Structure formats: structure tokens, C-alpha cells
Amino acid sequence: NAGVTQTPKFRVLKTGQSMTLLCAQDMNHEYMYWYRQDPGMGLRLIHYSVGEGTTAKGEVPDGYNVSRLKKQNFLLGLESAAPSQTSVYFCASSYSPLAGNEQFFGPGTRLTVL
């Protein structure tokens, strides 16, 4: 099992460029999440999905879009990147948030927007 994988691991964008981050999991999890991590602020939820074809907004959704066309994949898009989106992005998945099922995290994507 690869667990949760993220592509790419690093990326540098110029302001206004677009990109898509790919998250894939092979654990048949229903729930998938995208977080961003900034220094001193912990992780903040951007968007999440409770199953194939569903998405919902998290704490900081502005400037991002997501899609979950396949159960195993969760895509995060930046349509017009801004320097404020410079961050480390983590994808996570879980079987169910109930009963203490942990979230499994990917290795992260370090994004710099110039």
C-alpha cells in the first residue's frame, strides 16, 4: 500500500498562474481533505470530501477549487495563484471521522508563489 500520495512535491509559480495538486489514496477511504500549513498556525482545512462526487468548503476555501471524480483521487486547483497561497499543502484521507479513525496524511507539497 502506498497510502496517501501527493503530486508534485515542490512547485514554484508566478502570480496569476494556475496549477492542480493531485492527491491519491489506495485505502478505499470515503473521506478526503486538503489542508494548508503556514508557520505558527497549524493546519487549516481548505476543502474536504465525504465521498466520490462530493466536495465541501473548509475553513479557508477562497482561491481554491476541488474535485473528487474518482473515490481514490482528490484534486486541489489554484486558478490564479497569489503570494498569499505560498504554503505547504497536505492531503489526508480517513475511513470515517467517527469513532476516532485517524486521518492518514500525504507527504505534503511545498508551493511557492512569486
Add this chain to the structure above:
Amino acid sequence: AQKITQTQPGMFVQEKEAVTLDCTYDTSDPSYGLFWYKQPSSGEMIFLIYQGSYDQQNATEGRYSLNFQKARKSANLVISASQLGDSAMYFCAMIRRSNDYKLSFGAGTTVTVRA
């Protein structure tokens, strides 16, 4: 509003000693859960321990234990017999039924273990 508070930005601990990391939370939801995750310098997030609001006993996982004081709304992580490999950032996180079970993280505590 910040629901999870970790008041210790950084801590030093001597190898083989125990260390307690503080976590307080704010919720009126009777159904919630608390997680601790470890993030080493390599960046990955590692699940350590979970405590549910209805659990009668404090959770334990090897050298990790959770000191759950429900009335005080605190869920402190205790790491016993610290090892050099315990040097990392530690995050407390909460899920609440009233928040669709989304995970909310604290700002984290950096632990440095000294030889």
C-alpha cells in the same frame, strides 16, 4: 474562533525524562474527539493517540498517554522516557459532531530532546 489552544510554542526535555504537552479546547458539543499528531522535521504527519469524549479511561499508546480532564476541557499529551527521535512538532486536534467532524488543529508545540 480558535477552538484548540496549545500554549507552549517550544519545550526542551532531557533524554529519558517525561514531558507533558498542554492542549485545551473549547466546545459545547457533547460528542467530540481529540487527536495528537507528530510532525518531525521531515514534514510528515504521524498519528499518535486518540481520545473520545465518551471514553471513560485515558488513552494510552506505548510511551504516549493522554491526560484527559473533561471538566477542564484539557487533553494533555504525556511522552514518557523521551528519546532523541521524539524531537518534533506536536499538534493537538479536535473533531466535533457540530462541525461535521472536521479536524481543527492547534498551533503546535515544538519539542526538542537533549542528550
